[in-house]
Amino acid sequence: MRVTVKLFATLRDGRFTEGEREYPAGTTIGDIIRTLEMDENEAALIFVNGRHADIGYEILDGDTLAIFPPIGGG
Amino acid sequence: MDKILRIDMGAEGGPKITESPVGAYAGLGGRALTSSVVASEVDPLCHPLSAANKLVIAPGLLSGSIAAMSGRISVGCKSPLTGGIKEANSGGQPAQVLARLNYAAIVLEGKPKEDTLYKVFINKDGAKIAEDKSLNMLSNYQVVEKMKGEYGNKIACISIGQAGEMRLSAASIAFTDMELRPSRHAGRGGVGAVMGSKGVKVIVIDDSGCSTRQPKDPEKFKAANIKFIEGLRSHPVTGQALPAYGTNVLTNIVNEAGAYPTYNFKQGRFQGAAKISGETYAELETKRGGLATHGCHSGCVIRCSGIFNDKDGHFLSKQPEYETVWAHGGNCGIDDPDKIALLDFLDDDIGLDTIEMGVTIGVAMDGGLIQFGDVDGAINLIKEVGKGTPLGRIIGSGAAVTGKVLGVEKVPVVKGQALPAYDPRAVQGIGVTYATSPMGADHTAGYAIATNILKVGGYVDPLKPEGQVELSRNLQIATAAVDSTGMCIFIAFAIMDQPETFQALLDMLNAFYGLELTAEGVAELGKKVLKTERDFNMHAGFSQIHDRLPGFFKTESLSPHNVTFQVKDEELDTAFNW
Known part of the structure; x- marks a missing residue:
């Protein structure tokens, strides 16, 4: 399955900004976070196709996954 | 902060300066103070640019002390943009400087009979006001540069640019930062136009010879401040993301x-x-x-x-x-x-x-x-x-x-004020705040983005109407209270997630003033401020029909989620039922 993965803020450090990546069927967001060697607390805000998602979500072909650390402003 | 400086700009023979004890306004700071003065002393039906309006500039309860984050200053008046009550707040140095000079507020009242422009200078010896035509139509950076030449570098400035002089409804009031740049602004609601209508171009303040405000219980205060700072530094938003990226x-x-x-x-x-x-x-x-x-x-x-x-x-x-x-x-x-x-x-x-x-x-x-x-x-x-x-x-x-x-x-x-940077169709909680805040559309009045998008203080699905009124109500109450302390609203990220950091804030207030304020007491303060502001607006001609978003948010859907604003009018009308 091809999935677009986007990383933001400090999560880009030593990793990447955006990329298309291949994952086997049944892969969860939690699996991807572990593959990216990210702490679950770091991956605080997860969006799939613009909607909040949990780490247990099984990604689908064509999904866009966006991961942010805890952030704020206003 | 036990005195109020008033300048009657319309007095016979020229502006008249008086200093009086805080009196009935004792124990109030920031937004609680500006909104109380405006509600008590300004006719809600007056023209915002008339002599009957007042411009109130007030540091917060903890400004001028060693408390971290205590440098917010509130500006209040009847707004020329919304026609309702306004509190716009800003960072910068003036809150700390004004508080150290022992002023709870500056109140500009009346109006000069002629189209003149004044500068005000305040230091430990009191306030002086002088006409200065050379300031006409200078920009904020120009006027501050001129003031540095006249008064040196150990000042802070509160000024208006050309927009304020022209009394335009989008005019802000500038507050200088630590390096004397007029880059922090009380932006919203046209407060700069009201300052312009009073004929005041710049207020220069100098706290040389003044010391940091002392708490009633210095030891407890110091300990609470240390805990407060630890809490801000350890929270990932206030300790990492905001410093790194703004x-x-x-x-x-x-x-x-x-x-x-x-x-x-x-x-x-x-x-x-x-x-x-x-x-x-x-x-x-x-x-x-x-x-x-x-x-x-x-x-x-x-x-x-x-x-x-x-x-x-x-x-x-x-x-x-x-x-x-x-x-x-x-x-x-x-x-x-x-x-x-x-x-x-x-x-x-x-x-x-x-x-x-x-x-x-x-x-x-x-x-x-x-x-x-x-x-x-x-x-x-x-x-x-x-x-x-x-x-x-x-x-x-x-x-x-x-x-x-x-x-x-x-x-x-x-209410005539522009919506900020979050579409209320895709963040429905902020739509409730935009619609119902006495300030007009203002994200800071009840920042539902925190819970709708950033998962701070819990989580409420941003795309659904359920739970949004309650979320906005609680945030508006908390914000009205925080805006009265002189604290930057960004402390909210830490105090919403970390009870011990919230307690440290309470401990600071209590140690400073000798109070026994609880979380409930803070909420009561917030409710009182909101009620004062809504009462003023009601007398200025506002009703429930003004607590609404423009119609297109309900009829035109927003991509990519193809959503409209779905919180019902009757639900919006319960935003202040507590």
Whole structure:
């Protein structure tokens, strides 16, 4: 399955900004976070196709996954 | 802070200065104080630019002490933009300086009989006021430079630019930062126009010879402040994200969430967002010898601001805030970070609310005055405001006026004030705040983004109407209280998540004033402030029908989620039922 993965803020450090990546069927967001060697607390805000998602979500072909650390402003 | 400085600008024989004890306003600070003075002393039916209106400038309860983050200052009046009560607050140095000079507030009242311009100087010996025609139509940076020449570098300034002098409804009041840049603003609601109507160009304050305000219980206060700072440093938002990227770290996440108003609120994502994100700005700031991390007032430990230099390494503006970058950026189809920083500088210099200006230009683009994406056209429109041309005066009067002049249907305002950087269709909680806040559309009045998008203080699904009224209500109550302490609202990220940090704030207030304030007491203060403000608005002619978003948010769906604003009117009417 091809999935677009986007990383933001400090999560880009030593990793990447955006990329298309291949994952086997049944892969969860939690699996991807572990593959990216990210702490679950770091991956605080997860969006799939613009909607909040949990780490247990099984990604689908064509999904866009966006991961942010805890952030704020206003 | 036990005295109030009043200047009657319309007194016989010229402005008259009086100092009086705080009296009935004892124990109030910041927004609680400005809103109380306005509600008690200003006729709700008066014209905002008339002698009957008053401009109240008040540091918060903990300003001038060693408390971290205590440098916010509130400005209150009847708003020429909304016609209702206004509290606009700002960072910068003046809160600390004014509080150390022992003033709970400055109140400008009356109106000069002739079109004259004054400067006010306040130090430990009191206040003086003098006419100064040489200040006419100077910009904020120019007037501060002139004041530095006259009074030296150990001052702080509160000033208006050309927009305030012209009494335009989008005029801000500038407050200098630690390096004497007039880059922090009480932006919203046209407070600068009221200062202009009083004929006051600049208030120069100097706290030389004054000491830090002393708490009743210094030991407890110090210990609570240490805990408070620890809490701010350990929370990932206040300790890491805000210092590293500033508020503009929000561009990417709001865009990702499909809530980034683009092309005058036509779609929820902007293709050029990455080019103007906080990550991009921070990288440019570091590369060009600016600063990605900078505090706006002494005692700030979050330091969410920065210094943005141009390609040649020269100062262009302070790091533009998220709302500024959005307003002039995606909302206008502009994706050039340098030009957006220039627009930020021009707004600061001329003395304009960046949100109101960006939304106004978006409306002007929708009306065909210039095209979306025309950055040089946008720069020119802001310059027109500074010059005071007829077109500039229209633009400087804000989105509602400009929309009417250009015959535009989609004008995103509530109570005449422009909506900020979060589309209420994709973040329904903030829509409740926009609709119901006594301030008009104001994200800071009840920042539902925290819980709807950022998962701070829990989580409420941003795309559904359920739970949004309760969320906005609780945030509006808490914000009204925090705005009265002099604390920066960004402490909310830490105190909403960490009970011990909230307790440290309570401990500081209690140790400072010898109180036994509890969480319930803080909520009561917030409710009292909101009730005072809503009562003023009711007497100024506002009713439930003004607590509504413009109709198109209910009828036109927003991509990519194809949502409309779904909170029902009758639910909005319960926002202040507590």
